[in-house]
Amino acid sequence: MVCSDVTLDDLVDFHAGIDDFDYDHDATIFGMGEATEAVYCIRGGAVKMVRADPAVGGRIVRVLKKGDVAGLESAFAERYEHTAVAVGAVRACRIPIAYFRHFVAKHAGLQVRLFEKSQAALREAETWLAELVGGTIPARTRLARLLLRLRIGDGDRIHRFSVNDMATIIGTTPETVSRIVSEFVRQGLVVKGGNSIVSRHFRGDIAALEKISQEA
Amino acid sequence: MVCSDVTLDDLVDFHAGIDDFDYDHDATIFGMGEATEAVYCIRGGAVKMVRADPAVGGRIVRVLKKGDVAGLESAFAERYEHTAVAVGAVRACRIPIAYFRHFVAKHAGLQVRLFEKSQAALREAETWLAELVGGTIPARTRLARLLLRLRIGDGDRIHRFSVNDMATIIGTTPETVSRIVSEFVRQGLVVKGGNSIVSRHFRGDIAALEKISQEA
């Protein structure tokens, strides 16, 4: 095996199944300000990354889905930059930080991969800025865009976050989100599924949502 | 010189004065989608990083000031991710991408620095998300926060962006920004200075602005 060809996936795959953990809805995977102990590869479910804000009690700045890595931001820092919270049932594999750092130090090529991962996160954050958050764009449009981003894989299933979470993401109030979701349901654009706290999700009319997401 | 101790600054310093360029107000330093040719270290002035959006004609997702590096995002990519535009007079030193990549490849320690720079940019973007952009937060508060972020060094001078630019940053309209700025001026919180297109700036009452920035 050529060192420079080792990828992040190799590291993760090596650990898969060995160190898998399950998290319930609303479980804290790690907390902002705590000592960095591990990075986590999300194998299923959704995780919200929260930055504590004096006001309101925390704003969601990113959402991680299957295949994303949580805690990378803090891989070379002393403490976590965010709080990571499970939304619905989550399965993640845990890679101790010492092991991770050792592995990265050994394989020079990995560092570039890391840089690219970081860039991807940056791009995602900027997309949120440009498309999801407030401004002149109407709330219905923003909510449609959010739902599209919460899609599970390539099907019509969509992670169903709480009304509160969706509100803090698109920068509005829970009431407004509730009203718009109701409207979407009335129009048959989305259907609520899996009410059992684990596996809450929508089934959405992707094409219709995409149309709304392009309005004004 | 120990290789692992080489910093980004060393690379920049080596080039300082040799490859310095001046840009006028509104000059495009590089455009989104163009082939990556160089990275730029900002030595003075302010640069807005724009992501073209089908709607409205581009949203500003980050602002670079003295000491920041433009184009790092695309250092290992084919094409630039943003358009970089000078706001007021800008001086920047240009480091050809081939040279930059060569330099990074030679000095392993630099890669970690790069990763950290990328993380810093990510943190900045997330701060914008949490503090600057729309949501329930009143426009006056957001504008006060923006002005504080546009501070030049540690004094009371503040980069004066166009009313339009400030509007797209905090996610509001030019009219609203104009009204709030007028109000600030009436209250003596800020004073307009340097109307000569180059070196436009405010003088601001930092303490007062900080107080407003913490409201609601």
Next chain:
DNA sequence: CGTGTACTTGAGTGGGCTCAAGCAGGGTGG
């Protein structure tokens, strides 16, 4: 001095926030 762009200011409207009840449904304890 003319011209154009950017900014300012006004009036009116509407989207979304606030405040305040009611409702549903699922988890828990009896």
Next chain:
DNA sequence: CCACCCTGCTTGAGCCCACTCAAGTACACG
């Protein structure tokens, strides 16, 4: 197994901030 309760969601009424549309103004540059 059922009833309770508690949290999260829904829905309504009223109001206000900020958006829209539309002139008017100031200033920088040619």
